[in-house]
Amino acid sequence: MKRMSSAALAEAEPFLLERFLPYELSVTANRVSRLFARRYARTFGLSIPEWRCMAVIGRYALVSATAIVERTAMDKVKVSRAVATLLAKGLVRRSPHPADRRLSLLAFTAKGRRIYEQIVPLARRIEAELMEVLGPAERTALSAMLSRIAERARALDEQALDQGLPD
Amino acid sequence: MKRMSSAALAEAEPFLLERFLPYELSVTANRVSRLFARRYARTFGLSIPEWRCMAVIGRYALVSATAIVERTAMDKVKVSRAVATLLAKGLVRRSPHPADRRLSLLAFTAKGRRIYEQIVPLARRIEAELMEVLGPAERTALSAMLSRIAERARALDEQALDQGLPD
């Protein structure tokens, strides 16, 4: 084969969205999120932000909204709204922090705990059904690659911000 | 180690959102999308839906909105709006289909083509910067895994619809 300059090569290779990794990633994540959103909604009437809050409360018991923000990759507005909904649904209750009146501590109600104990196995079952198409080694590799990519994206984004919006 | 029933095992293993693959996938895809959205917006004033439409028009020249829907994994409302914006920005023009008056065919204006020719290398460059954290074999593997997962999610979702909403 003849050698080409990389510019000529770029000319020669048409750009195909369906082979563009960021696009593939977005499409796959959206499909997966939609699957979970529908199942959670149908079974428990929960949205994904609500479920994520439940997952953190279930793991750590008395948590503040800020702790949920740190552990869910959701912004504080989204968490605030999800928690408000969970309070209204009677799945979560709120108590003031004894030392710092800015914080309020969240915990399950009895009803909330019952639902949590049902939804965790459901979540694991859907994940298992989904990841059946991968072998165990592939799952580990995927997880590792995703976290490297996420970290890289965060780094590139911050770097761009530093350059793009100086001071 | 003592053997446990899988139920007891499930009991014993706390549920951690950060090790839940669907969550990892969602977080990574969102970070990546945000990176691209910011760069495209800053450099060309384009949103991701607009860029996706441009990518399809650039590849296939005269396309209908429906063709864009099929090739971008976006719904027709989103495509309709993105195309309207591209028309307003003067990057795309619309001509009637000679045989079927329901369709209109989209193509670049000169300005649109100029921007397309700049944005494709930018997209490739960002992708390259991002995927630096993976080896070539890993990129291929990731792409293959993502498409299997997306297909599986689609299948499970349809299956659930069939069961959940009979008739």
Add this chain to the structure above:
DNA sequence: GCAATACTGTTTCAGATGAAACGGATGTCA
């Protein structure tokens, strides 16, 4: 002490989203 600053969580507001309804055009089948 007491500004000034920083933090928590809510509200506001303007924009994005998608299901459903829609108007217009084409296809189908009797």
Add this chain to the structure above:
DNA sequence: TGACATCCGTTTCATCTGAAACAGTATTGC
């Protein structure tokens, strides 16, 4: 034909989203 189903792309409407402003509380530095 002509009635009915189907398709294309837009609009509507109710909801979701997050940046920014906010009120209330805590911390810092003088």
